[in-house]
Amino acid sequence: RISLLSFALIVSPWSNPALAEKLVPITTSEGMVLLQTSKSVSDYGSLMEAFLTQANLAYCGVASAVMVLNSLAIPAPPVDGFRNYHFWTQDNIFDSDSSQLVISPAKIKRQGMTLQEVQNLLSHHGVSSKRLHGDILSLSAFRSLLKTNLDDSSDRLIVNYDRRVIGQKGGGHFSPLAAYDAITDKVLILDVARYRYPSVWVKTHDLWRAMRTLDGISGLKRGILSIE
Amino acid sequence: RISLLSFALIVSPWSNPALAEKLVPITTSEGMVLLQTSKSVSDYGSLMEAFLTQANLAYCGVASAVMVLNSLAIPAPPVDGFRNYHFWTQDNIFDSDSSQLVISPAKIKRQGMTLQEVQNLLSHHGVSSKRLHGDILSLSAFRSLLKTNLDDSSDRLIVNYDRRVIGQKGGGHFSPLAAYDAITDKVLILDVARYRYPSVWVKTHDLWRAMRTLDGISGLKRGILSIE
Ligand SMILES: [Ca+2]
Ligand SMILES: [Ca+2]
Ligand SMILES: [Ca+2]
Ligand SMILES: [Ca+2]
Numbered sequence: 001r002i003s004l005l006s007f008a009l010i011v012s013p014w015s016n017p018a019l020a021e022k023l024v025p026i027t028t029s030e031g032m033v034l035l036q037t038s039k040s041v042s043d044y045g046s047l048m049e050a051f052l053t054q055a056n057l058a059y060c061g062v063a064s065a066v067m068v069l070n071s072l073a074i075p076a077p078p079v080d081g082f083r084n085y086h087f088w089t090q091d092n093i094f095d096s097d098s099s100q101l102v103i104s105p106a107k108i109k110r111q112g113m114t115l116q117e118v119q120n121l122l123s124h125h126g127v128s129s130k131r132l133h134g135d136i137l138s139l140s141a142f143r144s145l146l147k148t149n150l151d152d153s154s155d156r157l158i159v160n161y162d163r164r165v166i167g168q169k170g171g172g173h174f175s176p177l178a179a180y181d182a183i184t185d186k187v188l189i190l191d192v193a194r195y196r197y198p199s200v201w202v203k204t205h206d207l208w209r210a211m212r213t214l215d216g217i218s219g220l221k222r223g224i225l226s227i228e
Numbered sequence: 229r230i231s232l233l234s235f236a237l238i239v240s241p242w243s244n245p246a247l248a249e250k251l252v253p254i255t256t257s258e259g260m261v262l263l264q265t266s267k268s269v270s271d272y273g274s275l276m277e278a279f280l281t282q283a284n285l286a287y288c289g290v291a292s293a294v295m296v297l298n299s300l301a302i303p304a305p306p307v308d309g310f311r312n313y314h315f316w317t318q319d320n321i322f323d324s325d326s327s328q329l330v331i332s333p334a335k336i337k338r339q340g341m342t343l344q345e346v347q348n349l350l351s352h353h354g355v356s357s358k359r360l361h362g363d364i365l366s367l368s369a370f371r372s373l374l375k376t377n378l379d380d381s382s383d384r385l386i387v388n389y390d391r392r393v394i395g396q397k398g399g400g401h402f403s404p405l406a407a408y409d410a411i412t413d414k415v416l417i418l419d420v421a422r423y424r425y426p427s428v429w430v431k432t433h434d435l436w437r438a439m440r441t442l443d444g445i446s447g448l449k450r451g452i453l454s455i456e
Binding site: 025026027028029031032035036037038041042044045046048049050051052053056057079081082083085086087194195196198199 | 253254255256257259260263264265266269270272273274276277278279280281284285307309310311313314315422423424426427
């Protein structure tokens with residue numbers, strides 16, 4: 001016998017309706033108002049221009065890295081069929097032999113990526129970052145990081161978190177962060193799983209808790225990459 | 229002997245610097261301020277979520293149609309490798325046999341699409357539109373259309389224009405429109421040729437003139453699709 005609540009939870013796209021109620025999709029009027037009033041939007045335009053859907057169910061880390069490389073205008077390899085135009089794709093980010101040594105597409109398709117692996121992939125293409133695991137980052141340090149980085153167009157943030165802790169269904173996930181609103185204390189995740197969820201504004205505290213979850217593959221807590 | 233001005237025009241990304249100066253990329257602070265102050269932004273969020281790069285040099289019409297279908301949440305076919313997730317791509321928009329009769333990928337790769345062909349492709353997937361050629365649309369009617377449509381989340385606009393008339397290099401092009409700012413009288417083109425140009429705010433008058441150019445393939449003026 002399934003109770004009405006259980007039924008609602010099963011068919012709902014949310015794992016936790018109470019948590020999920022606080023999420024504001026960018027596709028709503030409220031989400032747009034937040035974008036229009038947010039004061040920390042310096043990364044937003046170039047990330048929006050690079051926004052794409054992860055190429056398969058396990059490629060959220062790859063998609064996030066590609067978005068960051070394109071948004072920072074890091075010199076890219078050519079792309080088949082595009083003549084002289086060069087830009088990063090979820091394919092050519094692995095082009096050179098040594099890229100395959102950093103982390104292989106086959107391995108990623110099986111088990112996704114860890115925070116360190118995304119850091120290594122970016123580093124391999126000349127982009128350095130600080131890896132901040134959720135257990136060493138206080139809530140106030142996280143909030144400061146959001147305000148500072150999202151107000152500075154020269155750096156980027158890729159967050160690694162457990163969807164369930166912000167009220168969505170799923171597990172570990174990566175996406176870039178694009179804006180911060182101080183009034184509501186919410187941050188905008190440009191969610192690369194675009195077939196599944198819209199980009200949402202999430203409470204800083206909820207995302208922080210979602211970053212403090214254990215990644216079974218690395219044995220470390222998830223967290224955030226602060227990218228220069 | 230090349231004059232300094234000629235040299236500048238050759239290496240410049242702009243065909244007409246005076247015109248191009250009026251273009252405001254979304255990746256600049258000014259572009260972001262326009263987005264934040266614009267009052268007609270109802271289509272923006274869902275188009276941003278669907279924003280993608282045209283899959284080859286001739287696919288701007290295809291990319292625009294895919295963005296509109298996804299942004300309107302039109303029921304889509306499945307996508308290889310994405311289990312039960314369904315969304316439109318520049319590949320599956322041609323999936324069924326009858327799609328190939330409307331317009332074939334091979335033909336598009338050779339010569340792009342006309343305004344009518346983009347209309348037919350959308351119509352084939354159940355989405356109707358009004359085709360407004362540039363020569364029958366007055367500037368004030370065009371401006372009204374922008375204000376009304378971009379303030380209404382249930383409909384969309386795909387514009388077909390000649391890049392050179394707004395100051396860019398190239399020729400005929402298609403992209404969705406995403407927002408309108410009444411104070412500066414500028415409209416935001418979400419440019420699907422993301423490897424080539426950023427999305428820009430353009431003066432209504434300049435885009436209108438660019439829509440009034442002749443498409444040599446159809447023998448008709450370019451224009452705009454007003455999509456329900
Ligand atoms: Ca910096
Ligand atoms: Ca930044
Ligand atoms: Ca309507
Ligand atoms: Ca509309």
